[in-house]
Amino acid sequence: MCLAVPAKIIDKKDQLAVVELSGVQREVSLMLLPEAEVGDFVLIHAGFAMQIIDQEEAEKTNELLKEMNSLA
Amino acid sequence: MPEAKQDTKKIASFLLQEIDRLITKPVRLMEVCGTHTVAIFRAGIRQVLPSQVELVSGPGCPVCVTADEYMDMAIAYAKRQDVIIATFGDMLKVPGSTSSLGEAKANGADIRIVYSPLESLEIAANHPDKKIIFLAVGFETTAPTAAATVLSADEKKLKNFFVLSAHKLVPPALKTLLADPEVKVDGFILPGHVCAITGEEPFQFLPEQYHMPAVVAGFEPLDILQTVYLLAKQIHDGKPNVENEYKRIVKKNGNPVARQMLAEVYEPVDAIWRGIGPIPNSGLRVKERYQAFDAEVALPIEVETTVKQTACRCGEVLRGLIKPTECRLFGKACLPEHPIGACMVSVEGSCAAWYKYGSGRYQYGTGNN
Ligand code: SF4
Numbered sequence: 001m002c003l004a005v006p007a008k009i010i011d012k013k014d015q016l017a018v019v020e021l022s023g024v025q026r027e028v029s030l031m032l033l034p035e036a037e038v039g040d041f042v043l044i045h046a047g048f049a050m051q052i053i054d055q056e057e058a059e060k061t062n063e064l065l066k067e068m069n070s071l072a
Numbered sequence: 073m074p075e076a077k078q079d080t081k082k083i084a085s086f087l088l089q090e091i092d093r094l095i096t097k098p099v100r101l102m103e104v105c106g107t108h109t110v111a112i113f114r115a116g117i118r119q120v121l122p123s124q125v126e127l128v129s130g131p132g133c134p135v136c137v138t139a140d141e142y143m144d145m146a147i148a149y150a151k152r153q154d155v156i157i158a159t160f161g162d163m164l165k166v167p168g169s170t171s172s173l174g175e176a177k178a179n180g181a182d183i184r185i186v187y188s189p190l191e192s193l194e195i196a197a198n199h200p201d202k203k204i205i206f207l208a209v210g211f212e213t214t215a216p217t218a219a220a221t222v223l224s225a226d227e228k229k230l231k232n233f234f235v236l237s238a239h240k241l242v243p244p245a246l247k248t249l250l251a252d253p254e255v256k257v258d259g260f261i262l263p264g265h266v267c268a269i270t271g272e273e274p275f276q277f278l279p280e281q282y283h284m285p286a287v288v289a290g291f292e293p294l295d296i297l298q299t300v301y302l303l304a305k306q307i308h309d310g311k312p313n314v315e316n317e318y319k320r321i322v323k324k325n326g327n328p329v330a331r332q333m334l335a336e337v338y339e340p341v342d343a344i345w346r347g348i349g350p351i352p353n354s355g356l357r358v359k360e361r362y363q364a365f366d367a368e369v370a371l372p373i374e375v376e377t378t379v380k381q382t383a384c385r386c387g388e389v390l391r392g393l394i395k396p397t398e399c400r401l402f403g404k405a406c407l408p409e410h411p412i413g414a415c416m417v418s419v420e421g422s423c424a425a426w427y428k429y430g431s432g433r434y435q436y437g438t439g440n441n
Contacts, residue, residue: 003107003420004213004265029190031220032330043268043321046160046210046217047188051268051327057320 004045006053012038017049080294084120087297092122094304100126100256101303102249102392104242105263106133106420107291113429115293117300125300128392129425131245131348132263134210134238135162135418136390139344141377142238143168148375149205149236149367150181156199157183158192159207162418165411169378189221196225196233205367208235213265215239215356216330219337222358222365234367237356240343242266243274244354250282255391259285259303261296264318269334271326272314279312290318337362346414347387384413389422396423396430403427 007019007026015030021044028042033049036042042049103109109129112118118127131137147168150157157173164174164183177183182202186192189206196204208218218235225233242263249255262275267288278284285306289299299317306312316322334356343355358366384406385399396402396415406412408424415423 004268029188029220031224032216032327032333034329043265045265046214047190048217048220050213050216050265050330051321051323054320 004043004050006041007044009036009038009040009042009049012036017042019044019049083294084297087301088120088122091125091297091301091304094301094308095122095124096308098124098126099258099307100128100392101259101261101300102128102130102257103261104130104132104246105261105266106136106418106422106425107265108132108261108263108289108296109422109425110420110429111291111293112296113425115296117293117296121300125304127261128257129389129422130249130392131345131390132211132242133415133418133420133422134214134240135166136386136414136421137240137345137348138163138166138209138238138414139346140167140169141344141375142236143172144170144377145368145373145375146207146236147171147173147176148373149371150176150183152373154201154203155182156195156202156204157181157207158186158189158195158204159183160209161185163207163209165417166414167411189218190224193221193225193228193230193233196230197228200232203232203234203371205234205236205371208237208239211240211242211263211266212269212334213263215338216269216327216334219333222337222362223333225365226362231364234365234370235358236367237338237358238343239338239356240345241340241354241356243277244351245345245348246275246278248348248351248354249391250284252391254393257284257392258307260287261299261303262286262288262314264288264290264295264322267316267318267322267326269327269330271322272316272324275314279314283312285312286314288314288316288318288322290321345390347390382412386413386415386423389415396426399423
């Protein structure tokens, strides 16, 4: 039930954003994430954007894993 | 991307090697979240972990822990001619004490499945002569969406929208589990999307009061392996802590806007968890200021509850005491199409996940396929 999916914001008007979700455009509420901007990747749950996905962190995890990999 | 795939494989085998090296005695790690249960099955993680590491499912499926009394009340509302029930689809099959919403729907009740609670506001605007009741279930991830919906309804001055709240909070449930001497857990895989809202702080009591390792986890196979690795390190070093493996989503302080909205609309209340019983301050009720939107207050209803006796062992499953296959109804009288207990209803319920992905293919804890 706490399933949430990532999507990119392609348009924003007040508290509503249009995101692209597996090729389909969908409106989601930004009430819980007013700071999100067009271009951000956000996590969507029950029609709301819940959190901005930190791209730097997303890559850092990979780097970290790669580093550990090289230790092996 | 064959190269990326190769990398993933290498990283996974490195993590597994390390887990094997760090864990020198049998440990039980509990995944709290139903989405993790499913992710773990899908990726076949139990099969690849060293046999010393046992993963057990916890109480982390909101549908599974929703009490009979709540379902009975929802069904009673659904039977009223002037009511439309708006709900997430999962709730239709959840058994109440004598019936289910699915049955009520088949008998003509107006029950609509929504993807977002906001859709119930549209239904309310389109049906001014009806009362729309949204079944507000879910943990800290979902509760803010219901709170935001109540605030929107307030702003729109809707008079025919209500919530019937059965939200649950995760930290009090973990406290109750840890106070139970029967429950044996050596570390927690914390629910990433709950923490995306709450942040890390509400889980600090795990290491501080219970000396319990805890790692906030994402939902990709590598996230879960890395989480088990971090837990293994904490266990090995004897230094329990709340670590965050899911930094791309979970900020240290979570989502303050969502938390503030939640606190504006709801306040903690004692709540009954199916199979576990009452847990202090583990639920949410609508605050007085928004009581006009609280179905229980604004539309009181008489509900007959009958105490139901079944051999369902959901309560033990939810506390990680038995695996679903140990229930004698599992896969026989109790099936996803015909659930006896709520753990068989949602795909994220432990029994349903075991039935779909586990049964017959893997012997729990033995490492045998
Ligand atoms: S298999 Fe069915 S009856 Fe048995 S514990 Fe699970 S939900 Fe309850």
